[in-house]
Amino acid sequence: MSFLLFLSDAVIPLFVFIIVGYGLLTGCNIYDTFIHGAIRGLKIVVQILPTLVGLMVAVGILRASGFMGWLARLLAPLCELVHFPAELLSVAFVKLFSSSAATGLALDIFKEYGTDSLQGLGVSIMLSCTESVFYTMSVYFMAVKIRKTRWTLPCALLATLAGIVMSIVLAYAMV
Numbered sequence: 001m002s003f004l005l006f007l008s009d010a011v012i013p014l015f016v017f018i019i020v021g022y023g024l025l026t027g028c029n030i031y032d033t034f035i036h037g038a039i040r041g042l043k044i045v046v047q048i049l050p051t052l053v054g055l056m057v058a059v060g061i062l063r064a065s066g067f068m069g070w071l072a073r074l075l076a077p078l079c080e081l082v083h084f085p086a087e088l089l090s091v092a093f094v095k096l097f098s099s100s101a102a103t104g105l106a107l108d109i110f111k112e113y114g115t116d117s118l119q120g121l122g123v124s125i126m127l128s129c130t131e132s133v134f135y136t137m138s139v140y141f142m143a144v145k146i147r148k149t150r151w152t153l154p155c156a157l158l159a160t161l162a163g164i165v166m167s168i169v170l171a172y173a174m175v
Helices: 002-026 030-065 067-081 086-095 099-113 118-129 133-143 152-174
Strands: none
Touching: 002 030, 030 067, 030 086, 030 099, 030 133, 067 086, 086 099, 086 118, 086 152, 099 118, 118 152, 133 152
């Protein structure tokens, strides 16, 4: 255990030391390379910032408007039919756009139902085995200027659905 603690403390300094050592051995100007990479990174951030702001505003509007609660109430009979806790619908939907907003909803579920409840276990597993599909696609595709997503979105949504289904199956098995 003490080795793991040492390793976790030493990984980043060791990584920096290896990069600097490699740069010195190869004669690379490390500082100029770092500055060039930082400038490129900032340009990418500026390019994707409007998309990120749009996604965050949309998620905020959905949460504040009460739409998620209305959708959960509307789909509750269908959820009962397939043994899916309706309280997790809002998390499953919001997670497609924002992991941080989904985490906020998960904290609300923990407060209301507890962490060891079916809902608490289900949301915990769901957050760790699904992806924020629209956020990830918008960031990465915008950064490399891809306009046609082809099969990426359907496959990502299918993988997310599989993660959601399995999170509930596993939560039922643990309760």
